[in-house]
Amino acid sequence: MLALSINSSTKELEEIDIEMKANTVYSFFNSILIDEIQTLSNHLIFTDANALSESKSAFFLGEQLILGDALIIGQNGLEEVDATIPQDTLKELINYDIPKFYQDTLALLSKSDVNLYRNFEVTKGAEKLSLNLEWVLYTFNIADDRTKEYFLNELQKVLDTKESVEEYIKKMAQLAINAGG
Numbered sequence: 001m002l003a004l005s006i007n008s009s010t011k012e013l014e015e016i017d018i019e020m021k022a023n024t025v026y027s028f029f030n031s032i033l034i035d036e037i038q039t040l041s042n043h044l045i046f047t048d049a050n051a052l053s054e055s056k057s058a059f060f061l062g063e064q065l066i067l068g069d070a071l072i073i074g075q076n077g078l079e080e081v082d083a084t085i086p087q088d089t090l091k092e093l094i095n096y097d098i099p100k101f102y103q104d105t106l107a108l109l110s111k112s113d114v115n116l117y118r119n120f121e122v123t124k125g126a127e128k129l130s131l132n133l134e135w136v137l138y139t140f141n142i143a144d145d146r147t148k149e150y151f152l153n154e155l156q157k158v159l160d161t162k163e164s165v166e167e168y169i170k171k172m173a174q175l176a177i178n179a180g181g
Contacts, residue, residue, distance in 0.1 A: 002082035004090060006070040008057035013091055020073070020080055028071050035117050038075075039064045043083060046071040055110045058102065060095040065102070065134050067116060101141045101148045108155050109133075112165040120166070122174045131173050139176045 003018050005028075018024055025046050026032050033049035039062065048056070051068030058067050072090070074081040098106075119130045140151045151172060158168040 001073060001080065004072040004083045004085070004087065006059070006061075006066070006072070006090075006094065008059055008066070008068050008070070011059075011094075011096055013087055013094070015083075015087060018073075025071060029069070035115070037064060037066075037117060040072065040085065042075055043085060044073050044075045044080070046073075049115060052106065052110055052116055053113065055107070057096075058098050058106060060098075061090075062093045063138075065116065065137065067106070099141055101152075102137060104152055105137055105140075105155065108152065108159060109165065111159055114165050114169060120170050120173070122170065122177050124177050129177065133169050136169055136173050136176065140172065 001018050001020050003016050005014050005016050006012075007014070018028070025034055029046070029048040031048050031050055035047045035049045037045040037047065039045070045061065045064070045066070047066055047070050048054075048068045054068070056068030058065060060066070061070070072083050072085070074083045114133055116134050117132050119132050121128050121130055123129070140148060143151075154172075155165070155168060158165055
């Protein structure tokens with residue numbers, strides 16, 4: 001099967017031929033903890049769920065924050081197929097320029113066991129919204145400098161007191177939703 005791999009350290013994009021078996025993705029990352037992201041049309045993006053705690057390099061694929069290496073395969077319904085996105089198109093979607101807020105936050109979060117893509121719920125009126133840490137980072141990244149500083153200072157306090165980072169992230173998500181009206 002034709003797949004694409006992105007090495008976040010060397011910034012290399014490579015076309016590879018893999019045989020999809022039950023353990024192929026786990027073997028690629030040498031990990032049993034894998035995140036599966038479906039933001040690329042008709043493709044699956046696999047990443048190592050340990051990439052945050054291991055402080056692996058970050059990049060954006062479109063607006064999707066990716067940590068560590070990525071393996072991309074095609075998807076037709078539930079079936080895994082050859083990746084069809086041209087390498088040139090994929091290269092145009094990759095951005096290694098990570099804003100300072102993201103860098104600072106990811107450095108702090110690497111000391112925790114949170115997952116970038118695990119969903120949690122917050123409420124907006126009577127509606128329940130499913131969000132994740134990546135959304136929180138995106139939202140606070142576009143805030144003013146004082147708000148970013150507040151976010152980082154409070155995160156540091158949570159880490160220092162060994163409180164739940166996940167609860168802190170939920171609290172910040174709820175504050176962002178409330179501020180948005």
